[in-house]
Amino acid sequence: xxxxFGWQLASFALFxxxxxxxxxxxxxxxxxxxxxxxxxxxxLVVDGSLGKAYWLTLQPxxxxxxxxxxxxxxxGIGMGLSRSVEWLTLPVFVILQAAPMAAIIPxxxxxxxxGLTSKVLAVTMLAxxxxxxxxxxxxxxxxxxxxxxxxxxxxxRRQEVLKIVLPHAAxxxxxxxxxxxAMGFIGIVxxxxxxxxxxxxxxxxxxxxxxxxPRMFATIASIVAVAALSxxxxxxxxxxxxx
Amino acid sequence: MIRSxxxxxxxxxxxxxxxxxxxxxxxxxxxxDELPLLVAVERAKKRGVTVQVQAFKSEEIATQAVxxxxxxxxxxxxYAAVEKVSVPIRFFYQLTSLQFYPIVNREFYKxxxxxxxxxxxxxxxxxxxxxxxxxxxxxxxxxxxNVSFVPGSNVRAIGLLKGTIKASILDASxxxxxxxxxPGKFLILPxxxxxxxxxxxxxxxxxLQKSQxxxxxxxxxxxxxxxxxNKDPGSIVAERRKLxxxxxxxxxxxxxxxxxxxxxxxxxxxxxxxxxxxxxxxxLEFFRLSGALxxxxxxxxxxxxFAPLKAALSKxx
Numbered sequence: 343x344x345x346x347f348g349w350q351l352a353s354f355a356l357f358x359x360x361x362x363x364x365x366x367x368x369x370x371x372x373x374x375x376x377x378x379x380x381x382x383x384x385x386l387v388v389d390g391s392l393g394k395a396y397w398l399t400l401q402p403x404x405x406x407x408x409x410x411x412x413x414x415x416x417x418g419i420g421m422g423l424s425r426s427v428e429w430l431t432l433p434v435f436v437i438l439q440a441a442p443m444a445a446i447i448p449x450x451x452x453x454x455x456x457g458l459t460s461k462v463l464a465v466t467m468l469a470x471x472x473x474x475x476x477x478x479x480x481x482x483x484x485x486x487x488x489x490x491x492x493x494x495x496x497x498x499r500r501q502e503v504l505k506i507v508l509p510h511a512a513x514x515x516x517x518x519x520x521x522x523x524a525m526g527f528i529g530i531v532x533x534x535x536x537x538x539x540x541x542x543x544x545x546x547x548x549x550x551x552x553x554x555x556p557r558m559f560a561t562i563a564s565i566v567a568v569a570a571l572s573x574x575x576x577x578x579x580x581x582x583x584x585x
Numbered sequence: 586m587i588r589s590x591x592x593x594x595x596x597x598x599x600x601x602x603x604x605x606x607x608x609x610x611x612x613x614x615x616x617x618d619e620l621p622l623l624v625a626v627e628r629a630k631k632r633g634v635t636v637q638v639q640a641f642k643s644e645e646i647a648t649q650a651v652x653x654x655x656x657x658x659x660x661x662x663x664y665a666a667v668e669k670v671s672v673p674i675r676f677f678y679q680l681t682s683l684q685f686y687p688i689v690n691r692e693f694y695k696x697x698x699x700x701x702x703x704x705x706x707x708x709x710x711x712x713x714x715x716x717x718x719x720x721x722x723x724x725x726x727x728x729x730x731n732v733s734f735v736p737g738s739n740v741r742a743i744g745l746l747k748g749t750i751k752a753s754i755l756d757a758s759x760x761x762x763x764x765x766x767x768p769g770k771f772l773i774l775p776x777x778x779x780x781x782x783x784x785x786x787x788x789x790x791x792x793l794q795k796s797q798x799x800x801x802x803x804x805x806x807x808x809x810x811x812x813x814x815n816k817d818p819g820s821i822v823a824e825r826r827k828l829x830x831x832x833x834x835x836x837x838x839x840x841x842x843x844x845x846x847x848x849x850x851x852x853x854x855x856x857x858x859x860x861x862x863x864x865x866x867x868x869l870e871f872f873r874l875s876g877a878l879x880x881x882x883x884x885x886x887x888x889x890x891f892a893p894l895k896a897a898l899s900k901x902x
Binding site: 370371372451455456457538539540544547548550551552553554555 | 644645648649652653663665666667668669670671672709710711712733734735736740744747749877
């Protein structure tokens with residue numbers, strides 16, 4: 343355990359060390375060393391601007407993920423259980439999964455304007471396909487011998503779904519939610535950079551426009567860290583819930 | 586032999602004629618407001634200076650390209666970057682001065698005082714549009730409830746027409762578009778004397794020293810085009826047709842060329858002398874007030890170099 347922690351620490355030290363060297367070399371006049379970025383991050387935390395930005399960014403992200411969690415899992419289960427629902431909705435999610443979202447997100451503004459709705463929709467469009475497809479695959483891949491066992495014991499369709507299919511698919515559904523959150527982070531940052539600069543997108547855009555590169559990098563590093571830590575936390579929870 | 590001698594003599598007498606390439610970074614879509622630049626580029630080409638105009642998504646990316654040496658000349662007003670970045674960058678020519686129009690929905694507001702405690706929408710935090718609106722708020726003793734950011738005059742124009750934005754600030758072509766689409770619905774609020782650059786040219790100091798002759802040719806041609814426009818705004822329309830520039834421009838935008846340049850000439854946005862020291866001083870004052878420039882000791886020579894402009898002006902007089 344201590345040895346693993348040591349390796350992880352060494353890996354971080356190596357990465358930040360290389361970053362520091364690259365900044366001091368420098369690879370570009372706009373690339374700050376790690377030390378300057380760390381100081382800038384501290385300043386952003388202390389003056390409250392990072393907190394305010396996260397408050398604004400996490401609202402559409404949370405709304406989008408909750409919507410996807412409810413509707414997405416519902417669709418996924420529906421598609422897994424019914425051929426008609428699958429036939430009707432599967433192509434939509436396959437297309438959404440394949441579509442280059444950075445090109446599509448600006449189009450949302452033509453219909454939904456520049457407010458919160460557009461940003462929630464951007465999160466939904468990126469997160470929903472992963473959540474839906476995972477739920478669908480989870481249901482569809484239920485082991486046939488388990489289903490046969492339920493039927494041979496005269497189990498009803500309701501019992502088959504509630505006692506066999508859903509528990510069997512739960513792990514994959516949860517994985518879908520975790521991956522959906524990862525896509526949601528991508529969606530919200532793209533939306534804040536492409537639609538209207540608010541929250542984290544505003545901090546990145548503003549500090550880039552006034553050439554405050556350490557603060558710009560600090561903001562980017564912070565959102566990467568928040569996303570990575572959230573996903574790591576969910577992964578640990580997943581391992582505990584579905585060992 | 587005679588032919589070779591002729592070529593050597595030609596280049597010796599006219600060093601600018603030696604084929605030189607300037608990589609030009611534009612942080613915007615090439616549209617009608619870039620016509621003077623495009624004409625100057627065509628004319629410079631005939632004099633042996635090829636200017637490769639590359640359009641980037643934003644001014645920041647164009648500035649990055651200049652800082653990193655991937656582009657030679659950039660267009661915009663990145664004063665904050667010039668102040669902070671370690672590579673010496675200098676402005677050397679004012680393309681146009683600011684021409685913006687604070688616009689409000691007549692149903693809700695009629696004067697600057699009506700905007701007290703209301704929401705306004707500008708281009709971006711730290712942008713010229715925000716600086717203008719803040720200066721006007723100071724002048725009229727009002728305070729906005731909230732300043733929202735919507736990049737792109739065209740996007741804000743659509744927001745105004747749809748009713749999602751009630752007070753904003755637009756450039757000339759989008760102001761004209763909005764007024765034409767919804768006659769009587771909007772009102773332009775009076776703007777005091779705001780003097781600053783909308784677009785200026787900047788480059789690394791090292792490049793300006795190394796490529797004096799080529800830069801001088803470009804500046805000379807830019808000044809020449811501006812002087813022609815100021816004399817007769819219709820000249821740019823004729824020149825566009827003659828050189829076949831922006832051929833795929835939609836008919837709707839084509840109609841806007843002449844009004845745009847007429848209005849620009851009336852408001853004096855195309856300098857006859859490349860801006861020079863006056864432009865530099867006005868810019869420093871404007872961007873200090875806007876908050877983009879932080880240093881208490883702002884010296885013109887840290888931001889501008891006047892040698893290319895002086896060289897070009899001496900040839901034109």
